[in-house]
Amino acid sequence: MSAVIDSGHAHDEHAQGPYRGIMRWITTTNHKDIGTLYLWFSFTMFLAGGTLALAIRAELFRPGLQFWHPEFFNQLTTMHGLIMVFGAIMPAFVGFANWQVPMMIGAPDMAFARLNNWSFWLLPVGALLLVGSFFVPGGATAAGWTIYAPLSTQMGPGMDFAIFALHIMGASSIMGSINIITTILNMRAPGMTLIRMPLFVWTWLITAYLLIAVMPVLAGAITMLLADRHFGTSFFNAAGGGDPVMFQHIFWFFGHPEVYIMILPGFGIISQVIPAFSRKPLFGYSSMVYATASIAILSFIVWAHHMFTVGMPTAGILFFMYATVLIAVPTGVKVFNWLTTMWRGSMSFETPMLFAVGFIFVFTMGGFTGLILAIMPIDIQLQDTYYVVAHFHYVLVAGSLFSLFAGFYFWVPKWTGRMYDETLGKWHFWLSMIFFNVTFFPMHFLGLAGMPRRIPDYALQFAGFNEIASIGAFGFGLSQILFLWIILKVTVLGRGEKAGQRPWEGADTLEWTHLPSPAPYHSFHEQPVVG
Amino acid sequence: MTNRMVNATGAALLALSRTAEAAYQWNLPTPVTRVASEIYNLHLVMMGIILVIFVGVFGVMFYSIYAHRKSVGHKAEHFHENITVEIIWAIIPFLILIAVAWPATKTILNLKDTASPDITIKVTGYQWKWGYDYLKGEGEGISFLSNLSTPQDQITGKAPKGEHYLLEVDNPMVVPVNKKVRVLLTANDVIHAWMVPAFGVKQDAIPGFVRDTWFRAEKEGTYRGQCAELCGKDHGFMPIVVEVVSAEKYSAWVGEQKQKLAAAADDPNKKWNLADLKARGEKVYAANCVACHQASGQGVKGTFPALDGSQLANGPRGRHIEIVLNGKRGTTMAAFGKQLSDTDIAAVITYERNAWSNRTGEVIQPGEIGSARK
Numbered sequence: 001m002s003a004v005i006d007s008g009h010a011h012d013e014h015a016q017g018p019y020r021g022i023m024r025w026i027t028t029t030n031h032k033d034i035g036t037l038y039l040w041f042s043f044t045m046f047l048a049g050g051t052l053a054l055a056i057r058a059e060l061f062r063p064g065l066q067f068w069h070p071e072f073f074n075q076l077t078t079m080h081g082l083i084m085v086f087g088a089i090m091p092a093f094v095g096f097a098n099w100q101v102p103m104m105i106g107a108p109d110m111a112f113a114r115l116n117n118w119s120f121w122l123l124p125v126g127a128l129l130l131v132g133s134f135f136v137p138g139g140a141t142a143a144g145w146t147i148y149a150p151l152s153t154q155m156g157p158g159m160d161f162a163i164f165a166l167h168i169m170g171a172s173s174i175m176g177s178i179n180i181i182t183t184i185l186n187m188r189a190p191g192m193t194l195i196r197m198p199l200f201v202w203t204w205l206i207t208a209y210l211l212i213a214v215m216p217v218l219a220g221a222i223t224m225l226l227a228d229r230h231f232g233t234s235f236f237n238a239a240g241g242g243d244p245v246m247f248q249h250i251f252w253f254f255g256h257p258e259v260y261i262m263i264l265p266g267f268g269i270i271s272q273v274i275p276a277f278s279r280k281p282l283f284g285y286s287s288m289v290y291a292t293a294s295i296a297i298l299s300f301i302v303w304a305h306h307m308f309t310v311g312m313p314t315a316g317i318l319f320f321m322y323a324t325v326l327i328a329v330p331t332g333v334k335v336f337n338w339l340t341t342m343w344r345g346s347m348s349f350e351t352p353m354l355f356a357v358g359f360i361f362v363f364t365m366g367g368f369t370g371l372i373l374a375i376m377p378i379d380i381q382l383q384d385t386y387y388v389v390a391h392f393h394y395v396l397v398a399g400s401l402f403s404l405f406a407g408f409y410f411w412v413p414k415w416t417g418r419m420y421d422e423t424l425g426k427w428h429f430w431l432s433m434i435f436f437n438v439t440f441f442p443m444h445f446l447g448l449a450g451m452p453r454r455i456p457d458y459a460l461q462f463a464g465f466n467e468i469a470s471i472g473a474f475g476f477g478l479s480q481i482l483f484l485w486i487i488l489k490v491t492v493l494g495r496g497e498k499a500g501q502r503p504w505e506g507a508d509t510l511e512w513t514h515l516p517s518p519a520p521y522h523s524f525h526e527q528p529v530v531g
Numbered sequence: 532m533t534n535r536m537v538n539a540t541g542a543a544l545l546a547l548s549r550t551a552e553a554a555y556q557w558n559l560p561t562p563v564t565r566v567a568s569e570i571y572n573l574h575l576v577m578m579g580i581i582l583v584i585f586v587g588v589f590g591v592m593f594y595s596i597y598a599h600r601k602s603v604g605h606k607a608e609h610f611h612e613n614i615t616v617e618i619i620w621a622i623i624p625f626l627i628l629i630a631v632a633w634p635a636t637k638t639i640l641n642l643k644d645t646a647s648p649d650i651t652i653k654v655t656g657y658q659w660k661w662g663y664d665y666l667k668g669e670g671e672g673i674s675f676l677s678n679l680s681t682p683q684d685q686i687t688g689k690a691p692k693g694e695h696y697l698l699e700v701d702n703p704m705v706v707p708v709n710k711k712v713r714v715l716l717t718a719n720d721v722i723h724a725w726m727v728p729a730f731g732v733k734q735d736a737i738p739g740f741v742r743d744t745w746f747r748a749e750k751e752g753t754y755r756g757q758c759a760e761l762c763g764k765d766h767g768f769m770p771i772v773v774e775v776v777s778a779e780k781y782s783a784w785v786g787e788q789k790q791k792l793a794a795a796a797d798d799p800n801k802k803w804n805l806a807d808l809k810a811r812g813e814k815v816y817a818a819n820c821v822a823c824h825q826a827s828g829q830g831v832k833g834t835f836p837a838l839d840g841s842q843l844a845n846g847p848r849g850r851h852i853e854i855v856l857n858g859k860r861g862t863t864m865a866a867f868g869k870q871l872s873d874t875d876i877a878a879v880i881t882y883e884r885n886a887w888s889n890r891t892g893e894v895i896q897p898g899e900i901g902s903a904r905k
Contacts, residue, residue: 063697070768071834110727137833142763142764143761151722154721154861244738279607280608284611284617285612309734310737311742318639321636332621334618340616343595344602345608346605347596347600348602371577372581375573376574378570378574380570381574381731384726385759445555445558450756453761454761455767457697458697493635
């Protein structure tokens with residue numbers, strides 16, 4: 001027994017370093033390395049999904065069919081959605097969790113270091129299956145990212161590739177969530193009680209529970225789909241006693257919490273950045289925690305607002321409408337809290353703060369349109385039109401993506417020990433902000449005018465706004481090349497001024513107060529004590 | 532002279548705004564039913580509320596950004612947590628929500644009330660066209676399919692696009708003005724959605740189930756919509772056109788349709804010759820098959836199989852008839868037995884077996900289809 005302990009000691013004193021070269025990344029169990037892998041992976045997928053988006057907008061620049069056949073166009077919209085949701089946004093937030101959660105709670109690493117390696121390395125496999133499906137006979141799935149049956153049972157083998165990819169990525173998410181929950185609940189430094197945790201950690205704790213609750217539901221839905229496709233079952237086929245609408249119920253029972261999975265950690269990032277650059281504590285810390293939890297709970301009882309046009313009974317419609325509008329209350333609490341945090345602060349506007357304020361502005365607009373869509377009679381006009389496309393890009397691009405940008409600029413000095421290029425960062429913000437709105441604001445008008453989503457060609461009264469949206473999309477896409485350059489400059493090339501331990505004077509979480517920049521490969525060998 | 536200039540500019544502006552109006556339609560269409568006007572007004576009210584909140588919230592935010600900056604020397608105050616404020620800003624939005632939920636609920640009760648219609652029409656979604664069957668009321672028995680009528684050349688840019696590009700059909704749905712029309716929705720293959728924005732109507736059409744909705748159009752005219760649920764390749768090419776006409780015109784239209792139906796009814800026992808049946812089959816093929824299998828019969832590689840030179844169109848006829856009648860499970864190939872008459876199916880199979888390089892010389896008689904159905 002004592003021998004075991006002794007050998008442990010000997011090991012500890014031994015100088016530990018990672019393997020060299022590629023093996024470092026394949027075998028790593030270090031939360032910082034794995035965080036970096038997640039972030040590069042998600043950025044690669046972001047560029048891939050963005051390329052598909054530009055292919056879509058090129059076709060929609062003018063009425064008529066110019067570049068793609070309709071069936072390939074449907075593959076583009078489907079894969080754009082799947083890649084962005086499962087490949088870009090979700091892994092990016094897990095990357096942030098890997099880097100930040102241990103450092104913010106004073107833990108040396110994640111709870112399950114090898115599981116952590118495995119949850120990352122599943123992702124490239126899933127991504128290869130997903131992207132590779134473009135090259136199988138019949139091409140990738142073209143049933144929309146929502147893969148509604150029975151359209152999805154008509155698809156070729158590309159659909160099976162997508163199903164397996166989702167299974168694998170779902171398994172990765174579940175393992176990542178287990179790891180995050182265990183780390184947060186068990187590895188906090190002494191004195192770091194739950195109600196003292198930074199909000200980013202809180203939002204991820206809640207998000208991880210959501211993931212564990214709903215990823216198996218998605219897995220169930222796509223497995224039933226697989227059985228309908230190949231094993232002669234009729235879960236979603238009326239001719240065999242099934243019901244196509246059941247697929248939608250199961251899918252959105254996963255899908256609505258999924259929407260919050262993609263935004264809650266973003267709320268967490270914004271709740272770190274706003275106080276730091278206002279030099280003032282968050283106005284209502286505990287009400288922010290309660291609001292996050294309420295949003296998570298409500299997300300389980302609103303799913304059918306995605307299905308207001310399937311022909312539900314009146315009582316069902318009323319229930320889901322009332323429950324949906326209720327979400328406006330905790331969301332409002334969040335926005336009001338950010339504003340009162342800024343109020344009478346001493347604000348400065350470096351790039352992270354610009355993206356955070358930009359986030360509040362455009363995300364709130366997405367919230368407004370969400371409220372409009374929640375009113376079922378109005379939704380009758382807007383369901384499955386470009387208004388919905390505008391709405392969810394306001395919350396997902398301007399919401400999730402802008403919060404990720406804010407988080408990157410905020411923490412990259414801690415990760416690399418160098419400051420990013422502030423001038424280019426500001427350019428990145430303004431270009432993204434302007435072109436984002438040029439792209440997506442006109443889509444509200446298209447939706448009100450009645451343009452359905454997911455169509456490769458459109459009637460002439462929609463021509464004007466589509467042209468504007470396409471120009472904006474190319475501007476937005478090209479602005480992200482600038483972002484790539486900013487990242488390369490501060491990471492791979494290692495250029496930029498050296499960052500101090502605490503480059504943002506208002507930042508007060510453990511990674512800024514206790515760790516140097518760059519954070520050492522193994523941080524918190526000795527537990528910090530939170531006073 | 533100034534006057535003339537003003538006039539000229541005015542005329543130019545007017546012309547400009549007209550084209551702009553065409554290319555930049557930006558709001559809900561003018562409603563022509565009560566439900567649609569209620570929705571229109573609900574949307575206005577919501578926009579009003581949102582605008583007030585927008586100005587309030589972002590007024591505060593931008594004032595704060597202007598006044599509470601470090602660069603203007605503002606020192607941070609350190610207040611936080613205030614239970615009263617936090618309760619107020621949770622309760623006020625809650626009260627606003629109740630205020631808008633009330634009129635919304637009334638509209639929902641109204642739009643779900645499909646009772647006691649004057650006319651009932653069943654609408655069926657097919658990949659990729661709509662079928663209309665008049666089930667009850669004046670016009671009972673009328674039945675037709677409604678296909679996109681925009682020529683392919685306009686879509687591919689070989690011809691200039693017409694005024695109603697992609698929003699025009701060969702056979703529009705016709706209904707009388709000021710009558711309550713109940714629409715029963717179903718689908719043949721995958722989920723479609725029937726949408727006419729001017730009526731405030733959008734209802735999914737679900738294969739194997741019947742859903743309903745209704746409208747009472749208060750103004751004569753032609754109203755257009757599109758399929759609103761992704762349904763495969765030609766989802767963007769299956770528009771909806773509804774003509775709302777006076778009671779007299781409607782009766783006249785019904786008479787005309789009945790005559791047409793009587794004239795079109797084929798004698799199922801008629802013996803056809805190859806040339807006539809092939810000519811008819813070519814038309815059926817153009818309306819039903821060409822979207823996937825292409826005019827050349829080559830299909831789309833990897834997605835839709837070729838018919839030209841295929842085993843199916845040159846092998847035993849029984850298999851060919853079976854596939855056309857019953858479709859192929861797990862693919863887009865529909866069961867056309869439910870859509871087309873015996874004569875049309877006989878014609879299209881005869882055409883496929885004698886078109887392009889296929890030279891079977893076989894004539895499939897309608898009677899053969901009739902017995903294959905049993």
